[in-house]
Amino acid sequence: MPVKEKIDQITLPTPYAVGDVHVYVVKGEALTLIDAGVNTDEAWDIFIAKLKEHGYQPGDIEQIILTHHHPDHIGLVDRFDRLKGIYAHDRVDRWLRRDQEFLRYYLEFFRGLYREFGIPEKYHSFEKTAKTTLRFAGKGALTGTLKEGDSLPGHPNWKVLETPGHAQSHLSFYNKHTKEMLAGDHVLYHISSNPLLEPPVNQGEMRPKPLVQYRESMKKILNYPIQKVYPGHGPIFNEVSELIRGRFKKQEERADKVFRIIQEKPQTPFEICKQLFPKQYQSQFDLTMSETVGQLDYLETEGRVKQLKEGGHIFYAVS
């Protein structure tokens, strides 16, 4: 088995602000598609045309491996008729199946959370966002699940690293022989990846702290001598540690800004979000809230702020 496997990048359009998404065709013992773009006819047509340039057709793809559950990465999963398997973190499965119970749980979680965060009803747009977003996701079910330390099926040189933060289901894949990483959206060269709020796996558990997880997942990949990163968006890049250190610095500066806002007086996450993102919070509400709450979680984990509960709302105060 050759150590170096052929990796072909295919770039597909998305209707999202992030722009194009990359998928990768990797030739090992199996012919594997890493990630699957968005579910539009335009993306599918472009995929077929570019796949042909690399000498393949859709029926040649034997399996799909997904880095995470976001719609721009799982869209085309149900368009392949000779697929033998779909593999990912087990948390991806519910997003491929999307049964009513899970969707209800998801919306219920955000309704409760947004209320606690002091967010007025007019910003409770997650229901609409979820519906429009899921239009571009593919449907299906996982054939097998991947976890930390597993080898990719059909690609024994590639190992799975769990890298939660951007998504609770996020995995990155590392080849220790070639020092290459298939990184999904874990690290992108041109923009920093957003840690996003998600409900806990099981109802009643503490919600995950995505920014705190994201920092851990970034530190984790600093332990690997990565020489080439194949990301989900933007350019392929080589230098990882400097990039990550820069991202840490920016994030910590933003956390200091949040801390100064709280120093004035205890406030709800919504009030803090408005001051942190005065220009963007209305047009990108869920994103700016996730970022704000991420910074609050980080400051709380560092012991610099604490939560106060009053009248059904959560306020953050200097501890």
Ligand SMILES: [Zn+2]
């Ligand atoms: Zn993405």
